[in-house]
Amino acid sequence: MREAEAGLRALVHEVEVYEHNPKRLYIRVPRERITDAAKYLHRERGMRLSTCTGIDTRDGLEVLYHFSEDSTGTMYTLKVLAPKDDPSIESQAPWLPAADWIEREMHELLGIDFPGHPNLVPLLTSDTDWEQGRYPLRRDYERRSEQHEE
Amino acid sequence: MSWFSGWWLAFAFIVFPGFLFSSTVGLALTWVDRLVSARVQWRKGPPAYQPFADVLKLLLKETVVPAGAARTAFLLAPIIGLAAMCVTAVLLFYVNFFPHASFVGDIIVLVYLFALPPLATIVGASASRNPLSAVGASREMTLYLGYELPFLLALVVPIVKTGGAIRLGDFVLMQQAGGPFLYSVSGVIAALIVLICIQAKLGYPPFDIAEAEQEIMSGVLIEYSGAPLAVFRITKAMMFFLMPLFLVTVFWGGLGNWWAILKFLLIVVLLVLIKNTNPRLKIDHALRFFWFILGVLGIAAVVLAFVGL
Amino acid sequence: MKDVRIWGLKRSPWVYHVAAASCNNCDIEILELLTPRYDVERFGIVLVGSPRHADALLVTGVINRKSLPRVLEVYEQTPKPCLVIGVGTCTCNNHIFRNSYNAVGPYDKYLPMSAYIPGCPPKPEAMILGVVKALSKL
Numbered sequence: 001m002r003e004a005e006a007g008l009r010a011l012v013h014e015v016e017v018y019e020h021n022p023k024r025l026y027i028r029v030p031r032e033r034i035t036d037a038a039k040y041l042h043r044e045r046g047m048r049l050s051t052c053t054g055i056d057t058r059d060g061l062e063v064l065y066h067f068s069e070d071s072t073g074t075m076y077t078l079k080v081l082a083p084k085d086d087p088s089i090e091s092q093a094p095w096l097p098a099a100d101w102i103e104r105e106m107h108e109l110l111g112i113d114f115p116g117h118p119n120l121v122p123l124l125t126s127d128t129d130w131e132q133g134r135y136p137l138r139r140d141y142e143r144r145s146e147q148h149e150e
Numbered sequence: 151m152s153w154f155s156g157w158w159l160a161f162a163f164i165v166f167p168g169f170l171f172s173s174t175v176g177l178a179l180t181w182v183d184r185l186v187s188a189r190v191q192w193r194k195g196p197p198a199y200q201p202f203a204d205v206l207k208l209l210l211k212e213t214v215v216p217a218g219a220a221r222t223a224f225l226l227a228p229i230i231g232l233a234a235m236c237v238t239a240v241l242l243f244y245v246n247f248f249p250h251a252s253f254v255g256d257i258i259v260l261v262y263l264f265a266l267p268p269l270a271t272i273v274g275a276s277a278s279r280n281p282l283s284a285v286g287a288s289r290e291m292t293l294y295l296g297y298e299l300p301f302l303l304a305l306v307v308p309i310v311k312t313g314g315a316i317r318l319g320d321f322v323l324m325q326q327a328g329g330p331f332l333y334s335v336s337g338v339i340a341a342l343i344v345l346i347c348i349q350a351k352l353g354y355p356p357f358d359i360a361e362a363e364q365e366i367m368s369g370v371l372i373e374y375s376g377a378p379l380a381v382f383r384i385t386k387a388m389m390f391f392l393m394p395l396f397l398v399t400v401f402w403g404g405l406g407n408w409w410a411i412l413k414f415l416l417i418v419v420l421l422v423l424i425k426n427t428n429p430r431l432k433i434d435h436a437l438r439f440f441w442f443i444l445g446v447l448g449i450a451a452v453v454l455a456f457v458g459l
Numbered sequence: 460m461k462d463v464r465i466w467g468l469k470r471s472p473w474v475y476h477v478a479a480a481s482c483n484n485c486d487i488e489i490l491e492l493l494t495p496r497y498d499v500e501r502f503g504i505v506l507v508g509s510p511r512h513a514d515a516l517l518v519t520g521v522i523n524r525k526s527l528p529r530v531l532e533v534y535e536q537t538p539k540p541c542l543v544i545g546v547g548t549c550t551c552n553n554h555i556f557r558n559s560y561n562a563v564g565p566y567d568k569y570l571p572m573s574a575y576i577p578g579c580p581p582k583p584e585a586m587i588l589g590v591v592k593a594l595s596k597l
Contacts, residue, residue, distance in 0.1 A: 125561070126524035136560040184500070193498040200471065200503055207467030207514070212538040214511060368508035375511040375538040 004045045004069065004076065012037050023072075026064075028079045034065075035090050037078055041067045042096060047076060049098040054106040056138045061087045061112050065099075082112065091117035111135040167243040168236040176387030177201040179418060183390070186422040201387065205380050213376030220277040224373075227274030228381035234266035235388040242395055245318040246405040249326075252319030257305065260318070260396070264351065267385050268294050271360070274378070275370035286369025289433050290360035293350060296440035297357075301347040303448025307331070307340035308400055310455040322404040330403040336454035341401040343444050343451070345417070348393045349424055350440070352386065356428035357436060394418050468514055468540065469594050471503040475513035475537070479530045480561075481520025484580040485547035489517055492583040499587065502594075515542040515590070518570075521549040523561040527569065534570055542573040542593050546586060551575045 008027065009015055015037075016028040029037045041047045047067040055062045065078040082089050091114035092099040103114045104123040114120060122132060135141060162168055180201045188195025215221055241260060245252045268290055275287035308331050309316060312324045321331070331337040350357040361369045371382060394417040398404065402413050431439065478486050492499060493506050507513055510533050522530060534543070545566050548554045556562045566572055574593035576586050 124525075126527075128528060129524040129563075134560075141560070188495075188498070188500065191495040193495045194501050195498075196500050196503055203467055203470035203503060206463065207471045210464040210467055211514075211540075214536070214538050368512065371512070372509040373511055379512065 002074075004041065004047075007045070008037060008040060011040050023074045024077070025074065026077045026079055028081070031080055031082060031089060034078065034080045035092065038065055038067075038092055039095065041076060041078070045069065046071075049092075049096055050075070052099060052102045052106070054110045054112060054137070056110065057081075060084050061110060063089055063106065063112060065092070087111060088113035088115055090115060091120075093117045108132065109135060109137040111138065162240045162244075163236050167239045169232070169239075172235065172239040172388045172391055173384045176389070176391035177205065177384070179390050180387050182415075182418060183422045183425075186419060187426050190423070190426045205383060208375075208380035208383070209377050211376040213378060214373075216279055216373050219279045219373065223273055223277035225378060227270045227277060228374075228378045228385065229270075230273070231267035231270035231385040232381055232388075234263045234270075235385055235392060238263045238392050239388065241318075242392060242399060243405075246322060246399055249319035249322040249404075252317050254315075254317050256318050257309075257316055257321075257400075261302070261305070264389075264393070264396075265294070265298070267389060268351065270385070271370045271382070274374065274382075275372075278373040280373050282367055283370055283372045286360045286372070290370055292433050292437060293357060293359055296437045297347045297350040297444075300343050300440055300444035300448040303445065303452060304340035304343040304347070305400070306448075306452050307336050307455045310452065311337075318399065321400055322406075325403045326406055330401060332401045332403075335459045336451045337401055339447055339451040339454070341397065343448055344397055344401070345420065346444060347440075348397065349421060350436070351393060352389055352421070354421065354425040356424075356431045358430055359433050359436060390418075390421075394421070464540075465597050469597055471505075472514045472542070472590070472594060473505050473507045473512055474515045474517050474590075475507055475510050475533075477510075477516050477518045477530060477533055479518060479520045479526040480523040481547070481549065485519040485549075488580040488583060488586070489519070489546060492586050497583050497587065499590075502587075502591070504590065510537045513537050513541065515544055515573075515593070517544050517546050518550060518566060519546045521553050521556045521559075521562045522564070522566060522569070523559075524563055525561075527563055531569060542597075543570050544590060544593055545572055545575045546581060546589075548577045548579050551577055554579065 005017060005025065005027075009017075012029060012033045014030050014033070018026040018028075020026060027037075038049075042049065047069045050066040050068040052066065053064040055064070060081050060083045063080050063082070065080075067076045067078070068074075069076065080089055087110075089112060091103055093103055093114070094116055100117075100119070101123055103117055104120060106112050107114060107117075107120055108122040108125055122130075125132070164170065178198075178201070181196070181198055184200065185195045215224055238260065241256065241263070245256065272287045272290050275283040275290070308321050311331055311334075312320045315321075325331060332341050353361050361371060371379065374382060394414055395405075397417055398410055398413050402410075404410070476486070476489055491497070493504075510516070516534065516537060518530065520526075534541075543566070545551065549556065550566050550572075552565050553559070553562045573596065574589050576589035578585055581589075
């Protein structure tokens with residue numbers, strides 16, 4: 001087992017690791033331990049945050065943090081699930097500047113709240129012609145209804 | 151001099167060799183510039199009437215004055231440069247064809263006249279109320295401080311060679327008698343310095359820092375449109391005609407014979423080739439280049455001129 | 460006088476490139492158009508750096524809510540008469556972005572278009588044909 005994986009399992013006991021291929025690992029982490037896991041990978045393992053993904057799944061809203069281990073070319077992806085009625089995940093932006101804008105984008109397009117984010121204002125949607133609070137990337141967003149007609 | 155009487159003077163300023171003649175020849179030379187640039191890039195280039203079509207189109211377009219701009223300064227700034235170039239044209243032709251009648255200090259007047267078109271762009275840019283044009287104005291000012299120093303040093307060389315006479319007429323007469331100033335070591339250095347300073351005065355690459363299209367969206371001229379823009383372009387075309395003429399007058403024997411036309415065209419082509427083969431300099435590099443390289447060369451040229459070379 | 464003005468405009472159309480929420484493919488093709496290979500300077504076409512110097516606006520991209528007020532402002536700043544030429548299929552109809560929550564419809568809802576050049580992205584030859592057709596309509 002890889003060092004990073006072993007260290008992570010020692011730190012956070014409730015992880016589930018899925019190895020898609022030798023260079024791609026998906027690690028499910030419980031919501032309250034995401035900061036510890038991300039800090040471990042970034043600070044102690046020297047991985048860089050490549051990007052984050054937000055998905056609207058059947059079980060809730062999921063956020064994936066992709067950390068790249070540049071020395072071996074392996075991607076460690078941390079998956080965090082938040083239930084739909086309480087979509088909030090602790091923000092990584094205070095200690096990881098790379099996550100700042102990505103979390104703003106996920107907040108305005110998917111409706112995931114990131115408590116602790118220093119500047120959670122809209123990033124991409126229009127400042128003049130868009131009501132905040134509609135989340136277009138959710139599966140139940142009606143595209144052709146009067147909800148979105150200009 | 152009866153040539154100075156009112157009607158003749160008005161004719162000289164407006165028709166020949168003033169506004170109409172210089173602007174027509176200048177615009178035709180900008181076509182030569184575009185043609186040479188096109189050939190150097192293996193393409194065909196615009197037709198011969200292109201610069202005239204450009205100016206005509208601009209003159210008939212709407213002029214927009216930005217809200218909050220200093221309206222009078224904005225609209226009058228281009229005229230400063232145009233007027234200066236008309237006077238320069240009259241002066242240069244007069245000195246070349248009547249060298250005995252030039253006055254003491256006319257070369258200093260000429261230096262000041264050549265300083266007016268950059269000043270016009272600076273005033274116009276500052277009146278534009280646009281942050282990018284303010285950046286362009288500051289770059290133009292810095293560039294001016296840069297190239298004026300070696301330019302003046304290079305102009306000291308012919309003054310030394312004529313034994314201290316500050317009259318363009320004396321330069322022309324001495325060259326007609328004893329051979330162009332260019333045929334001497336100090337003359338070559340001084341002429342090269344003046345050539346590079348002309349490139350900067352015209353705002354051509356590598357010194358098109360003030361009007362950098364890709365960086366600051368046409369910098370100094372960003373808010374100009376319609377007729378004032380046409381006037382700026384005509385002024386630049388006139389400079390493109392008069393500055394090589396100035397170089398030929400001061401260093402290469404003046405317009406005494408028909409060979410002068412070939413010499414003039416050679417200088418124009420050199421300017422265009424330098425324009426096409428160089429990328430843009432940064433403003434601090436340009437300043438260092440003008441002061442520490444060309445400035446030192448200028449001092450060397452003056453010393454050589456004193457020694458007699 | 461009007462004929463003289465139109466002659467001037469036809470012989471020397473200066474273009475300014477406005478990219479409003481495009482995927483940049485059409486922008487790259489416009490850049491290719493202005494290279495020595497296609498030599499559009501023969502027609503007097505010059506790329507200018509400021510909308511105030513422009514006679515033709517080359518607009519690309521599907522216009523979206525955020526860029527709409529900005530594109531309108533650029534159009535206001537261009538001295539009239541000016542052509543607006545839409546490059547790429549996104550300017551004609553929203554193309555593949557037609558169901559997007561952010562795309563607010565083709566350009567002719569907001570600007571008077573002179574020509575459309577369809578293609579995704581259009582070839583430079585198609586762009587030259589489009590510009591020539593737009594100029595001949597003047």
